[in-house]
Amino acid sequence: MPMPLQGKQIAILTADGVGKVEVVDEQAAIDGNLIASRSPDGVPAFCQAIVEQFAKLGASAS
Numbered sequence: 632m633p634m635p636l637q638g639k640q641i642a643i644l645t646a647d648g649v650g651k652v653e654v655v656d657e658q659a660a661i662d663g664n665l666i667a668s669r670s671p672d673g674v675p676a677f678c679q680a681i682v683e684q685f686a687k688l689g690a691s692a693s
Contacts, residue, residue: 644673657673657676658672658676658677659673659677659679659680661680661684664684666680666681666684671688
């Protein structure tokens with residue numbers, strides 16, 4: 632069984648994929664349309680990030 636990534640950081644690669652890596656120390660991270668979480672413990676933050684992103688889409692559609 633793989634060990635959870637407790638205390639680890641999330642590396643977000645940009646859409647251009649050319650050398651830029653941003654490392655954040657958060658439960659969930661957002662980069663454009665990509666939402667990432669580092670472990671199952673981050674699921675609540677991951678779900679909240681999804682809700683917030685959909686809310687932004689809904690607000691921009693009106």
